[in-house]
Every structure is written in structure tokens, then in C-alpha cells.
Amino acid sequence: MITVRNVHKRFGSQVVLDNISITIEPGKTTAVVGPSGVGKSVLLKLIMGIMQPDSGEIWIGDDKITSAHSESQKNAIRRQLGVLFQSAALFDSLTIYNNIAFPLLERLRMSASKAHEKVLAIAESLSLTPYLKNHPEQVSIGIRKRVGMARALITEPKVLLVDEPNTGLDPLDGQEVYDLINACKNQWGFTGLVISHELPEVFQVSERVAMILKGKIIAEGTPSEMIASADPAVQQFLNGRTDGPIKIQ
Amino acid sequence: MNFVATTEQFGAFIIDTTASWGRSWMFLYRTLVALVKPPYRPYLYLQQVLQIGVNSTLVIALIGLFTGAVLAVQGEYTLSKFGATAYTGPAVALSLIRELGPVLTALMVIGRAGSAVTAELGIMRITEQIDALRSMAVDPIKYLMAPRVAAGLIAMPLLCGIFNVVGIFGGYLVGVGLLGLSAGTFMSQIISAVGLVDVWSGFIKASVFGLIFGWISCYKGYTCGFGAQGVNKATTQSVVTASVAVLIVDYFLTSVLTRVFME
Numbered sequence: 316m317i318t319v320r321n322v323h324k325r326f327g328s329q330v331v332l333d334n335i336s337i338t339i340e341p342g343k344t345t346a347v348v349g350p351s352g353v354g355k356s357v358l359l360k361l362i363m364g365i366m367q368p369d370s371g372e373i374w375i376g377d378d379k380i381t382s383a384h385s386e387s388q389k390n391a392i393r394r395q396l397g398v399l400f401q402s403a404a405l406f407d408s409l410t411i412y413n414n415i416a417f418p419l420l421e422r423l424r425m426s427a428s429k430a431h432e433k434v435l436a437i438a439e440s441l442s443l444t445p446y447l448k449n450h451p452e453q454v455s456i457g458i459r460k461r462v463g464m465a466r467a468l469i470t471e472p473k474v475l476l477v478d479e480p481n482t483g484l485d486p487l488d489g490q491e492v493y494d495l496i497n498a499c500k501n502q503w504g505f506t507g508l509v510i511s512h513e514l515p516e517v518f519q520v521s522e523r524v525a526m527i528l529k530g531k532i533i534a535e536g537t538p539s540e541m542i543a544s545a546d547p548a549v550q551q552f553l554n555g556r557t558d559g560p561i562k563i564q
Numbered sequence: 565m566n567f568v569a570t571t572e573q574f575g576a577f578i579i580d581t582t583a584s585w586g587r588s589w590m591f592l593y594r595t596l597v598a599l600v601k602p603p604y605r606p607y608l609y610l611q612q613v614l615q616i617g618v619n620s621t622l623v624i625a626l627i628g629l630f631t632g633a634v635l636a637v638q639g640e641y642t643l644s645k646f647g648a649t650a651y652t653g654p655a656v657a658l659s660l661i662r663e664l665g666p667v668l669t670a671l672m673v674i675g676r677a678g679s680a681v682t683a684e685l686g687i688m689r690i691t692e693q694i695d696a697l698r699s700m701a702v703d704p705i706k707y708l709m710a711p712r713v714a715a716g717l718i719a720m721p722l723l724c725g726i727f728n729v730v731g732i733f734g735g736y737l738v739g740v741g742l743l744g745l746s747a748g749t750f751m752s753q754i755i756s757a758v759g760l761v762d763v764w765s766g767f768i769k770a771s772v773f774g775l776i777f778g779w780i781s782c783y784k785g786y787t788c789g790f791g792a793q794g795v796n797k798a799t800t801q802s803v804v805t806a807s808v809a810v811l812i813v814d815y816f817l818t819s820v821l822t823r824v825f826m827e
Contacts, residue, residue, distance in 0.1 A: 363699050390701035404696035418700045421707070424603065466700075476699075 316341045317362065317474060317506060322371030324357055331357050332368070333530035339523075344500065344507030346521035348514055350552065350561055353527045355510040356401075359478050362508065363398060364389040375474060394422070397467030397505070401479040403459040405451040405466070412438075412447040415465045423470060437465045440502070441495070457488035464495055468503055475505040480520075481513055489516065496520045514553050515542065526552065528561065591705075591783050595713050598706040608711040609718075616677040616712070617719025621726060627672055628665075628727035632734030635659055639735075640743050652743075653750035654757035656735035657728075661758060661766045665728040666720075667814055670773035673720060674806045678781035681712055682802035685785025686795035694786070709786065713778030720774030721767045728766065761825040769817055773810050780806040 317339040324332040331354035339345045347355050360366040362373055364380045373381045375392055383389040405414045412434060419430040438444045441461050446454050451462070460480070467475060480496065481489030497520055500507065511517040518524065518538035525535040526549055534541060534549045541549060551559030639655035685708060688694050697704045732754070739745040784802035788794050 360695070363695070365695055365698055386698075386703055386705075390703070393699060393701040396699060398696065398699040400692045400696055402691060404692040406693055406696075407691075418702075421702045422700050 316374070316376060317508060318372070318374040319358070319362070320372045320374070322358075322361060322368045322373065324354070324361065324366070324368050330530050332361075332527075335371070335527070335530075335532055337525055337532065337535075339506055339508060341506050342504055343522045344496075344509060344520055345523045345525060346509045346511055346517040347525050347527060348511055348517060348552070349527035351512060354530060355512075355527060356478055358527075359398075359476055359508070359510050362476060363396065364393060394470075395473045397470065397472035397475045399460070399463045399467045399475070399477045399480065401482050403451070403456075403463035405459055405462055407451050409450075410447065411443065411449050411451065411454070411462050414451065414462055415443075415447075415469055418466060418470045433469055437469050441465050455488070456483050457491060460484070460488075460492050461495060464492075464499060468499055468505075471503060472505060475499075475503075475507045477507065477509040479511055479513075480509060481511075481516070489513070493517075493520050518542075587787070588779075588783050591709075591786065592779050594705050595709045595779070595782070598703065598710040599714055601706070605707070605711070608707070609714050612711045612715035613719055616673065616681070616715045617723060620673055620676055620719070620723055623676060624669055624672055624723045624727050625730045627668060628660075628730035629734040631664055631668060631727075632656055632660060632731030632736075633738040635664070635731070636735035636738040636743065640739060640745065649743075649745060650749050651753060651757075652739050652745055653735070653754040656739070657732050657754045657758050658762060660728050660731040660735075661762050663766075663814075663818070665724045665731065666766050666769035666773055667810065669724045669727045669770060670720060670777060670810045671807055673716075673723060673774075674777050674781070674803055674810065678777055678806055679799050679803050681778075681781040682785040682788070682799045683795055685782060686788035686798045689786065689788045690790060690794060704786070709778075709782045712782050713775065716774040716778030716781075717771055718774070720777065721770040724766060724770035765821040765825055768821060769814065772813060772817060776809050776813060777806055780809060 317337070319335055319337045322332055322335045323330075335358065337345065337347070347358060349355055357366065361368050362375070362380070364383060368381060371381065372379055375395055378392040378395075380389060380392045383392055406417065409417065415437065416430045416434045419425040419433060420427070435444070438447055441464065443458070443461055443465060446458055446462070451459055477496065480492045484492065493516060496507070496509070500520070507520070509517055509520055515538070518541070521538065523536065524538055524541045525532050526541070527533070528548055534544050534546050536544070542553065544550065548560045551561050635656045636652060639652045640649050643649050643651055643655065688708070694704045694708070697707060736747075736750060739750055740747045781802045784798045784805070788798040
């Protein structure tokens with residue numbers, strides 16, 4: 316379970332997140348949506364403990380990451396997380412095999428032979444076996460996302476955080492990533508948080524949706540409740556209109 | 565009103581500068597702690613010694629050869645005015661071992677490897693690879709910075725040794741081969757003039773410069789700004805700051821070491 320309670324974050328005079336609260340139930344996935352630059356990725360970094368909120372609390376399961384001050388305390392909590400970054404954030408000096416094996420070898424300090432078995436198994440289930448000897452720059456962005464997913468899931472995390480799953484992908488590759496998230500959800504059963512501005516595509520991987528605008532959550536509910544929402548900002552965003560309460564900056 | 569605004573700006577500048585200094589010293593402290601704390605990853609250290617040290621050997625040897633050669637020409641010219649060309653060998657050797665070896669090696673390594681380290685870490689920062697490490701509970705200071713700083717500390721004195729040896733050889737080639745100095749005199753004067761303290765002071769300097777190289781090039785890459793422009797700025801700042809720092813520290817180190825070793 317992830318609990319974000321009354322979180323406030325500002326950069327200089329700019330308020331990015333203003334008293335945000337979200338609860339994600341165990342085994343469920345929530346999509347946080349909103350236009351670019353409203354603080355969605357900041358929220359993700361706060362949950363990962365990479366940034367510190369000015370006030371408020373963030374819990375991952377029973378651990379309060381906002382109270383962990385040292386990196387080692389935060390790392391103990393981060394062991395529950397798997398993260399798929401916007402650009403996959405693969406290590407370009409490593410092969411795809413080594414990228415997938417990385418958390419096993421460096422985080423769990425697993426032996427190379429044990430890690431080898433797990434890498435082959437997850438590569439097989441995500442159809443990555445033919446690419447294991449390649450470097451990230453030698454494969455398409457769609458495959459890189461799959462590798463990122465394999466790396467995020469290989470340690471069997473309780474929580475999966477996904478940042479903009481189909482940025483830079485064509486509609487087919489984008490759909491493949493959503494299918495992948497759903498397939499992985501069924502197979503591994505994690506609690507998920509997906510950050511996206513892709514509506515309504517992101518609804519297919521989320522049980523609940525929260526929309527952020529001007530640092531606040533302006534609407535929250537199931538995907539069908541969001542579609543039926545009377546909020547003009549939600550409708551403007553859903554329908555991709557330029558006229559409405561959301562001003563393009 | 566203008567006075568208030570100027571005072572505010574000045575205050576903000578002082579606060580920013582002090583905070584930036586504090587952050588860079590804390591970064592060095594965390595890196596040094598990470599160097600001694602387990603888990604150790606020797607293959608990462610060897611990889612960096614290869615990239616920063618071994619791959620710089622050729623260029624260091626080349627610069628050393630010609631620096632020694634130039635010193636021999638200049639030394640012979642200057643000393644001939646006092647009828648003391650027999651001391652060309654010691655002039656070349658002492659200049660290289662005590663001063664030019666450590667300083668020129670540091671400047672070359674900063675130019676060649678420091679910029680590469682900053683650019684690599686900067687790109688890792690802007691492509692979220694450093695965030696990915698942190699999200700996987702792997703400390704980037706330990707995984708990325710400590711091996712690079714250690715490689716600077718290990719490689720710089722070794723490269724400085726190569727620079728000195730090749731430089732003296734270059735001086736010998738020019739002094740004996742072209743300027744007609746006696747080979748025996750050239751070498752025997754070096755042996756009698758150069759003491760172990762000279763060698764030690766050169767290596768101490770090289771080690772300190774190695775630390776400066778690793779610290780500044782890693783810190784600038786780690787704190788790199790956004791986009792290609794951020795990497796560009798960080799790389800330039802890294803080379804300039806590290807080079808200036810080496811030359812400033814060199815003066816103070818020379819003063820202290822000369823005093824310590826002379827007493």
C-alpha cells in the first residue's frame with residue numbers, strides 16, 4: 316500500500332504540490348494524470364525518496380520514507396520498489412543481460428549463477444531473450460521499455476512505479492507497454508502507481524485515477540467515474556481541447 | 565529601493581555560494597567514507613584505473629618526452645651563461661620531479677579524463693540513470709563516484725612517475741644527443757642532486773591533484789543541470805575549476821612541502 320498524506324512541495328516561490336493526498340490499496344494500481352509540468356514526476360521522486368517534501372508524509376507499506384533521513388534508511392525502504400522510468404533509464408555501458416541482472420547482483424548481492432537463472436526466466440516471459448547480448452542503444456525504445464520493466468520486476472517488488480509509460484512510442488508500441496503492465500500485474504500482483512498524461516489509454520491499467528492540476532488533486536475516482544466527471548478541466552483534458560480552464564503554458 | 569534589492573541579491577549570492585561549497589565538501593566526505601565502507605567492488609575500481617590511468621599513458625609519455633626535451637634546451641642555454649652546463653641534468657630532473665611532472669600530468673589528466681568523467685556522469689544524471697541507481701537502493705556515490713576518485717588517487721602518482729622518467733629521458737636525448745653534453749656528467753649529476761625527498765614531494769603533490777581531479781570532475785557531473793547545455797556547462801566548469809584548483813593548491817603545497825622536507 317502507498318499512502319501520500321498532505322504532501323507539499325515547492326521550488327523557490329513556485330508551489331508544485333499543494334497538500335496532496337492519495338492512497339493506493341494493496342494490489343491495486345492508481346494512475347496520476349495531468350498536463351505536463353504539474354508535478355506528476357515530482358510526486359514519483361518524492362515516493363522514491365529521491366526528493367524530500369517540504370511537509371507531509373509518504374508511507375510505503377508500514378515504512379514512512381519521509382522519516383528516513385540517511386540513504387541507508389531510504390535504501391531499506393526502496394527495496395520494496397520497482398521503477399520503470401520514462402526513458403527506461405538503462406545503463407548504456409551494460410548489455411541488456413547485465414541491465415536486467417543489475418538489481419540482483421548489486422542490490423541483493425545474489426550469486427552470478429542464481430541471477431543467471433532469474434534473468435533468463437524473466438527475459439523469456441517478456442520476450443527479451445534474443446536481445447540479451449545487445450546494448451540498449453542497439454534496440455528500439457519499445458524493447459528498452461520492456462528491459463526497464465524486466466529490471467524493475469526481477470526483484471519481485473511489492474510496489475511498481477511507472478513514469479510516463481508510452482512517451483516516445485508509436486501507438487502500437489504504446490499499447491504493447493500497457494499490455495505488458497497488465498500482464499505483469501496479473502503475473503506478479505504488485506501495487507502500482509502510473510504517472511501519465513495519456514488519456515484515456517492509461518485507464519486500461521488502473522483501477523483508480525487521480526488528476527493533478529495547479530498542484531492539487533482536482534478529481535479522483537475509477538476510470539468510468541472520471542469519464543463521467545462533470546469537472547470542466549477533466550473533460551477538457553480527456554477530450555484534448557485547448558479551450559477551458561487548463562491554460563496551455 | 566535599489567539598495568534593498570542589491571543587498572538582497574548580494575545576500576542570496578553569499579547564501580548560494582556557501583551552500584554550494586558546503587554541498588561539494590559533503591560530497592567529498594561521503595565519497596571518502598564510501599571508499600572505505602563495504603561492499604567493495606574491485607572490478608569497478610580496475611575499470612576506472614584503466615580508463616583514467618592506463619588510457620592516459622601514451623599522451624602523458626608524449627608530453628613528458630617533449631617537456632624534458634624543452635627543459636634541456638632552456639636549461640643548457642641558461643646555465644651556459646654561468647658556465648654551469650654540467651648541471652643541465654639536475655635542472656631537468658628536479659624541475660620535472662618536484663614541479664612540472666605532477667602539475668602537467670594533473671592538467672593533462674583533467675583535460676583528457678576529467679572532462680570525460682564529468683560528461684559521462686552528467687549524461688547519466690539527465691537520462692535518469694543516477695535516479696535509477698537510487699531507486700534500486702544502490703548508492704551512486706559508492707557505485708559511481710568512489711571508484712573514479714580512487715582511480716584518480718591511484719593513477720595520478722603512477723602517471724606522474726611515467727611523466728618524470730620519460731621526461732628525463734627526453735632531456736637526456738636532447739642534452740647528450742643534440743647539445744653535446746657528457747652522458748656521464750648528465751646522469752651522475754642527476755643522481756647526486758635528486759634526493760628521495762624530491763621524489764616523495766612530487767608523489768604527494770600528484771596524489772593530492774588526483775584527489776582534486778576525482779572530486780571536482782565527479783561533483784560537477786553529479787550536480788549537472790538539465791539537457792545538453794547542462795552537460796556542456798558542467799564539463800567546462802569541471803576542467804576550468806579543477807585546473808585552477810591544481811595550480812592554486814600547488815603553490816601552497818610546494819610551500820608546505822619545501823618547509824617540511826627542508827627541516
